[in-house]
Amino acid sequence: MTGDDLAALLPILVLALGSVGLLLIGAWFPRRRTLILTGVGIAVAAAAAAAFYTPPVEEISGLYGSGLYARFFTVLWSLVAALVLLLSVRYAVELGFAGGEYTALVLFGAAGMSLLSASTSLVGFFLGLEAFTLVFYILIAFHKGDPLGAEAGLKYLVLGAVATGFMAFGIALIYTASGTFHLPEAMEGITAGARFRPIGLLGWGMLLVVIGFKVSLVPFHLWTPDVYQGAPAPVAGLLSTGSKGAVFAALVTLLAGLPADRSDLIPILWVLSAISMVVGTLSALRQDNVKRMLAYSSVVHMGYVMIALLSGGASGGRAIVFYLVAYAAANLGAFGVIASLTGAGGEPQTYDDFQGIGWRNPFRCAALAIFLLSLAGIPPTAGFIGKFGIFYAAMESGYGVLAILGILASLISLYYYLRVVVLMFMTFECEVDHARGGISEHSALTICLGAVVILGILPGPLLDLIAALFS
Amino acid sequence: MSTVLFYILGFTALAATLMCITRRNPVHAVIYLVNAFFALALLFYLLGAPLVAAWEVIIYAGAIMVLFLFIIMMLELAPMHTPAGPGWKRWGPVAALSLILLCCTILMVAVDTGSSQSVPFFYVSPRVFGTVLFKKYPLAVQVVSFQLLFAAVGAYYVGRSERLADREDKS
Numbered sequence: 351m352t353g354d355d356l357a358a359l360l361p362i363l364v365l366a367l368g369s370v371g372l373l374l375i376g377a378w379f380p381r382r383r384t385l386i387l388t389g390v391g392i393a394v395a396a397a398a399a400a401a402f403y404t405p406p407v408e409e410i411s412g413l414y415g416s417g418l419y420a421r422f423f424t425v426l427w428s429l430v431a432a433l434v435l436l437l438s439v440r441y442a443v444e445l446g447f448a449g450g451e452y453t454a455l456v457l458f459g460a461a462g463m464s465l466l467s468a469s470t471s472l473v474g475f476f477l478g479l480e481a482f483t484l485v486f487y488i489l490i491a492f493h494k495g496d497p498l499g500a501e502a503g504l505k506y507l508v509l510g511a512v513a514t515g516f517m518a519f520g521i522a523l524i525y526t527a528s529g530t531f532h533l534p535e536a537m538e539g540i541t542a543g544a545r546f547r548p549i550g551l552l553g554w555g556m557l558l559v560v561i562g563f564k565v566s567l568v569p570f571h572l573w574t575p576d577v578y579q580g581a582p583a584p585v586a587g588l589l590s591t592g593s594k595g596a597v598f599a600a601l602v603t604l605l606a607g608l609p610a611d612r613s614d615l616i617p618i619l620w621v622l623s624a625i626s627m628v629v630g631t632l633s634a635l636r637q638d639n640v641k642r643m644l645a646y647s648s649v650v651h652m653g654y655v656m657i658a659l660l661s662g663g664a665s666g667g668r669a670i671v672f673y674l675v676a677y678a679a680a681n682l683g684a685f686g687v688i689a690s691l692t693g694a695g696g697e698p699q700t701y702d703d704f705q706g707i708g709w710r711n712p713f714r715c716a717a718l719a720i721f722l723l724s725l726a727g728i729p730p731t732a733g734f735i736g737k738f739g740i741f742y743a744a745m746e747s748g749y750g751v752l753a754i755l756g757i758l759a760s761l762i763s764l765y766y767y768l769r770v771v772v773l774m775f776m777t778f779e780c781e782v783d784h785a786r787g788g789i790s791e792h793s794a795l796t797i798c799l800g801a802v803v804i805l806g807i808l809p810g811p812l813l814d815l816i817a818a819l820f821s
Numbered sequence: 822m823s824t825v826l827f828y829i830l831g832f833t834a835l836a837a838t839l840m841c842i843t844r845r846n847p848v849h850a851v852i853y854l855v856n857a858f859f860a861l862a863l864l865f866y867l868l869g870a871p872l873v874a875a876w877e878v879i880i881y882a883g884a885i886m887v888l889f890l891f892i893i894m895m896l897e898l899a900p901m902h903t904p905a906g907p908g909w910k911r912w913g914p915v916a917a918l919s920l921i922l923l924c925c926t927i928l929m930v931a932v933d934t935g936s937s938q939s940v941p942f943f944y945v946s947p948r949v950f951g952t953v954l955f956k957k958y959p960l961a962v963q964v965v966s967f968q969l970l971f972a973a974v975g976a977y978y979v980g981r982s983e984r985l986a987d988r989e990d991k992s
Binding site: 351355359366370373410411412413414448451454455458461465473474477478480481484485487488491492494 | 957958959960961964965967968970971972974975978979
């Protein structure tokens with residue numbers, strides 16, 4: 351490791367060392383609000399470092415890239431972490447979280463996500479994925495008085511440990527087939543006619559199990575609703591946007607190394623995408639808990655992203671990256687609204703808790719309505735442009751059936767998204783009283799709302815930037 | 822010779838792991854797991870990775886399994902009453918597996934003449950291992966150390982008492 355490598359790691363160092371620093375400060379000055387707001391500052395500083403500092407090397411010790419693609423995702427996950435922390439300021443005080451530990455874990459989680467998105471080697475992939483998975487084991491069960499949270503944490507821990515086993519085994523097999531960890535050469539072991547092709551394919555299949563688990567594709571999605579329900583709302587927001595998005599970002603790099611003829615992988619990815627959309631949609635229809643509904647809807651969304659992944663090529667890659675940004679803004683906002691409504695009585699989760707609250711909390715409920723519409727893909731929100739990009743890429747590369755399936759799934763999804771909006775605004779009796787929310791939450795929600803609306807009306811600059819990532 | 826040993830050890834490891842996950846008594850399960858770790862350690866040695874073999878014994882069979890036993894005994898998970906009698910069925914399989922492992926170890930030591938032919942083709946000495954780890958993957962070591970730090974933080978947070986947590990003000 352040279353000085354240049356360290357310089358290229360600057361944003362990650364800001365996040366990791368900042369989180370350790372906050373842990374130390376938290377030991378002597380346990381003030382939740384100050385600690386969490388300092389964490390927001392550190393995350394924004396890391397985003398600025400990634401955005402404005404051009405690193406001197408293209409790759410750091412053969413593990414992580416530091417090119418435009420890696421920097422883009424470092425900025426994105428740092429900003430997501432900053433928003434999550436902003437959304438947690440009042441929530442953490444309300445539920446008695448330890449400020450130093452909470453902030454430090456979120457910041458290190460963002461570092462792990464950035465590393466995963468930047469990974470150019472299977473070792474880097476493993477380490478990045480484990481870094482933020484470990485953080486989530488703790489964050490999901492962070493509310494210690496909550497038995498549902500403990501259950502969710504345990505479920506994620508046990509299944510996550512199994513997934514880690516699969517990943518280590520898969521990476522070992524891929525290494526056996528190709529003799530290198532470095533992407534994309536490591537994927538050469540599964541090209542047609544390679545000597546150890548069966549071993550390489552087996553390894554790749556195991557890796558696919560892990561990816562399916564992390565981004566909750568059907569049939570690896572069973573943990574998702576329980577964990578989302580039990581996890582604190584800001585953590586669930588981070589889990590559904592950052593951890594899934596980072597895996598997809600790494601997957602784009604992983605798949606880029608595959609041979610042009612992917613005839614034996616395409617059916618598997620096709621089926622995963624199709625059943626994720628179908629099963630996710632049908633399960634979401636039956637929920638009466640907003641967080642569980644959002645969990646199943648995230649399964650559907652990951653199915654959409656799989657379509658773009660299948661389409662491949664530059665247009666598929668661009669569609670994935672734009673969709674991840676649009677999805678992150680809308681989903682984080684939706685979980686943020688739930689966090690901001692949380693009072694001493696716990697989180698509002700069931701549909702009864704949302705009955706008629708639109709007239710008492712007009713700004714936040716209107717924001718939630720717009721986030722849900724963006725998730726459903728209604729213009730003029732960012733979700734529409736994202737879905738348009740994905741289905742366009744699918745049609746372009748001949749996946750018409752999947753595109754039609756996706757469009758049908760989004761049509762049906764309107765039912766379960768609009769149901770919440772109808773509950774909030776079409777009933778005038780309101781029997782529940784929720785928290786009023788703090789300034790920090792309102793500002794975070796305004797930022798998410800701004801992103802959703804502006805990206806929907808004026809997607810050009812971001813699309814140009816994303817096009818530059820793939821050139 | 823080494824091929825035969827490889828398969829014997831492989832099946833021993835598999836059998837021990839199978840026994841481990843089917844036992845109802847957690848202490849018995851731990852004993853089988855220790856057997857599996859020893860079989861794996863011998864496998865690693867056979868494949869030319871003596872350092873990994875040593876770690877398998879010292880860290881997994883030694884430190885981690887002792888910790889497991891501590892926790893099982895602290896939580897009193899093991900059944901209190903054991904049936905009377907010699908209990909061949911209970912300790913027979915463990916004894917058999919351990920005997921196989923002992924024989925394999927003796928064979929390996931006996932066959933190892935110290936000549937260059939007895940060294941496997943891919944022999945990774947501790948020196949080579951350390952050089953690769955700290956020259957090629959220093960960043961990986963750093964990332965792992967950060968992960969361990971946060972694992973410790975998490976364990977501490979989950980385990981600490983509520984009274985300490987209340988120290989934080991309500992501001």
